[in-house]
Each structure stands twice: as C-alpha cells, then as structure tokens.
Amino acid sequence: MDLITALNWRYAVKKYKDEKVTDQKIQKILEAIRLSASSIGLQPYRVFVIKNEEIRKNLGSDSFNSQIVDASHLIAFAAFDSITKERTSSLIALMAKERGVPVSDLADYQQAMEGYLLPRSDEENFVWASKQAYIALGTALIAAAELEVDSTPMEGFNTEKLDQLLNLKDKGLKSVFLLGLGYRDPGSDILAKQKKVRIPIHELVTEI
Ligand SMILES: Cc1cc2nc3c(=O)[nH]c(=O)nc-3n(C[C@H](O)[C@H](O)[C@H](O)COP(=O)(O)O)c2cc1C
DSSP states (O other), X not given: OOHHHHHHHOXXXXXXXSOOOOHHHHHHHHHHHHTOOOXXXXXXXEEEEOOOHHHHHHHHTTOSOTHXXXXXXXXXXXXXXXXXXXXXXXXXXXXXXXXXXXXXXXXXXXXXXXXXXXXXXXXXXXHHHHHHHHXXXXXXXXXXXXXXXXXXXXXXXXXXXXXXXXXXXXXXXXXXXXXXXXXXXXXXXXXXXXXOOOOOXXXXXXXX
8 A cells, every 4th residue: 555545544443353463563563653753852752562451451441442442452652751851861872872972972962952851840841742752653653554554543541540550650651642553343333434534635735
C-alpha cells in the first residue's frame, strides 16, 4: 500500500478480532515511535507495552473502550511529569556520546534548552511533554497502517488509575493516552465499512 492508501485504510478500530500481531511488527512500530520527532529532541515520554492481562482488565473495567482488553497489544504513553536538570543533562550526555563530541561542545545547546524549560511550572512542562508524545502517537499510527496493523488511539480511560497500576509517579511520569494494536473484526465493528469523514482540502489548507 502506498502512504495515502494506507492512511485511507486505517481507522480507529472499535472491535478487534482474536488475532495476535507478530512481535516483529510490534517491534517495528516501537522503533518508529523511537524515531519520532520531538521538540529539542528530548523525547520527554516513555511507552509501556502492557502484557499483564490483569492490568488490562482492571483498566478496561471503567472505560467505554473495550479495545483496552480486546486489542492484540496495548501500549500506554506517559509523559515526564516535570523537566529536571537531570533529564536535560542526560540528553546532552547521550548527544555527546552518539555524536562523539565532548559535553562541553554542547554547552550552548544545554543552556538554551534549560533556559527554555527549567523556569516553567511542572504543569506547563507536562503539557509540553504530552504534545511531544502525541507526535509519537501520529508516527505510530502511520507505522501501523504501513504494516497493515489496525490501531486505536485512546484518551478514554482513567489516567490516575493507570498511573497507579504502572507506578508512574515513582518514574516521574504521568499517563497521557493508550494505543491499541490488532486486527479489525469487520463483522462486528460498525465503523469498518463506513466512509472516512474529513473536511475538504480547501477548508483545511489556505495558500497565502
Ligand atoms: C488523541 C486521540 C484520542 C482518541 N480517543 C479515542 C478513544 O478513547 N476511543 C476511541 O474509540 N477512539 C478514540 N480516538 C479515535 C478518533 O475518534 C478517530 O481518530 C476520529 O474519529 C477520526 O476517525 P479515524 O481515525 O477512524 O479516521 C482518538 C483519537 C485521537 C487522535
């Protein structure tokens, strides 16, 4: 499938069939998430592949999203709950290592990054970090479609419950959204055959 065909093919699946996505495809989608763009390159989020069925059942019990339990795989995205000097320094150390330059060469970059992020409130930085996670979600949706794996982005769940279930506070994270992966059940998913609804291109795009 070419890219536009794949984007037309994908939709947010409501009903999954009982078929597992191969580990090879899951690893490709995770690698696409890893390669996603983020502001300053900080990647201020982490992803959790929730294999524990009990956690999935518990999380799904008070959500309208049956996909939390029924999808082949469930991935949770969590964003940094604050931006600390340790986190910015860790990125600088990684950049220096990967690019083979001394940390001191990156002093201006570090100063600019910290000048931008560290004076802001934890709440502002969590919102900023969440936005970066959403970009990774977009990357994951495209990667899944390219592999002909179905997906559902989901904000409809109890984030506080997931934070507790995954012990996210201790990791300096707060959950933001979920991504279900699997294969659509065309027989029981009413959306499977419905036309995609998007505003016309001339309404979306303005050439000035
Ligand atoms: C950030 C985000 C959160 C969403 N949350 C849910 C959700 O909780 N449950 C659900 O079934 N669909 C959810 N959706 C799917 C959207 O409703 C869907 O993408 C939208 O209606 C456009 O349709 P399509 O993606 O199927 O083409 C979410 C989508 C996004 C991008």
